[in-house]
Amino acid sequence: MVSKTVKVVNEQGMHMRPAGELAKAVKAHPDCEVTLNANGKTVKAKAPMQIMSACIKCGNEVEIVCNGADEQAVLDEIAAMFESGFGE
Amino acid sequence: MDKYTGKGVYGAIAVGKISVFKKQDAEVKRVHVDDTENEKRRYEEAKNASIEQLGEIYQKALKEVGEANAAIFEIHQMMLDDEDYNDSINDIIETQNVNAEYAVAVTADNFAEMFSNMDDAYMKARAADVRDISNRIIGNLTGEISKGNSSDEKVIICASDLAPSETVALDKDKVLAFVTAHGSSNSHTAILARNMNIPARIGAGDEFLSKIKDGDEAIVDGFTGEIFVSPDSGTRERLLKKQSEDENKKRLLQELKGKENVTVDGRKINIYANIGSVDNIGAVLLNDAGGIGLFRSEFLYLESSDYPTEEQQFAAYKKVLESMAGKKVIIRTLDIGADKQVDYFNLKKEENPALGYRAIRICLTRPEIFKTQLRALYRASVYGHLGIMFPMITSVSELEKILAICDEVKAELKAQSVEYSESVELGIMIETPAAAIISGKLAQMVDFFSVGTNDLTQYTLACDRQNPDIEQFVDTHHEAILELIRMSAENAHKHGAWIGICGELAADTTLTETFLRMGIDELSVSPTFVLKVRDAVRNIDLSKN
Known part of the structure; x- marks a missing residue:
């Protein structure tokens, strides 16, 4: 299991589009479980509605936890997505 | 009538x-079923049909409203595949022995309620998305997917209410x-x-x-x-006339809308809009401005019979930021006094009000008014891309005081765990010769400058703006004014700040080339001038002398 804490840079936080992008990326790795810890909640990153339910806003810290096949590579990929603001 | x-x-x-849009009534009955496996299969089929329909709507939206706006339907598809959502539906069918329609409706209610209860306007609005996708599944289960308008007229x-998918599904040529x-x-x-x-x-x-x-x-x-x-x-008759005038204007708009503000040789500039009320936002969007370069906050004070509260101000700023959906919004703090009087401020009558007790001078001597406004602004900052601009600056020490008050406000909000954005840009108006002359120092303290050419002209040329008798002496293209702007631009860029012009001169297309050569980064004009200035910019070639 590997983890990394990142900061949300998207101005509107993890709204629909970034949540959707994230879920799409996570689903591409079905053998690696990805969870997010934020605002005292733990949510599965492959479910866009769960991600949004954590109400993650701009500037919030999010711990990404990856567990499974290629976990380090998946973690790096997801962390990079957060850092680039999901292309926004 | x-x-x-x-x-x-x-x-x-x-x-x-009028055509009244009839939705299938989402009234779903609870029916007992014995064969839950069959019911789950029915759900799976309806879900897959929904995903396929959303794919078609996505393709239609892609053509009509562009990728950024079409993305919502791709996300709707993903929501339908959301594990929790599916688990919830299948669990309800399994454990309660009920029909798929009922399980979807209950799940939709639960998820919609979760979003409605969230402490965030954007997330609250997502409840509608959950209902939209759920109604589609139910429509597929019952075979009653809403068709919309079938007439040829x-x-x-x-x-x-209309769901996003229903809006896009409408045949644009018939609406x-x-x-x-x-x-x-x-x-x-x-x-x-x-x-x-x-x-x-x-x-x-x-x-x-x-x-x-x-x-x-x-x-x-x-x-x-x-x-x-x-x-x-x-x-x-009156409205038909208004309609034909509007259509003429839109022809120009259609030609220039969506085009970049770029010169023949590739130099880009931002063209924003100046507004004085929340009601003008429609005009900003209609004229395709890249943002709001000057939002005059005075209207809140002028329309009110007493000091507007923090909540009243917060609601107005939030609305502007949300409506602009991430585009930059620069709000100028209170600028009353001189020609703008408000009774409840009880300002004394002055011999020379333009040089008197006004704007930032009121804010710095009555910090409680200033702090209320700043608190409202910082609180609203999480809803978009906010810049705060201070008017009538003449010295470094004034700006130091202002920045200290901003820090104080932020510290208070932090202590109260009230959210604000860390990326709020702070800037000042360059509208006194003093500010332009010391712009090298001021630029080090802020993120941006915005030149207020109306006051800068009045103060530089010692010509009262309100006095018609001296009109012949007011040369708005006076070399002294242009030199002050050029100096400010040079100093801004030297210290990593950007510079815009928000006075009337910004819309003067005979000067657009001059401003571009000075390196001005942004021109903020009244919404109806945005496209005129864009047209001017696109015809300038800076590579030619």
């Missing part, structure tokens, strides 16, 4: 007949306008309507809906928010 009003989404005028669609009784101007539906260039009124109320029927003649005025049902001939 009956008249109703709603909130505007896209300014235009539509004249035609162009009509004004009236509905209780003159749509009017909904409910809904928020923050919804995807409103955003889509704007991008599809369909005049839309949101929130016309239940009374409106109860009184209309198919075939009623109506006029929707997208500028004022008025809807006239069975209009009299005078109203009809």
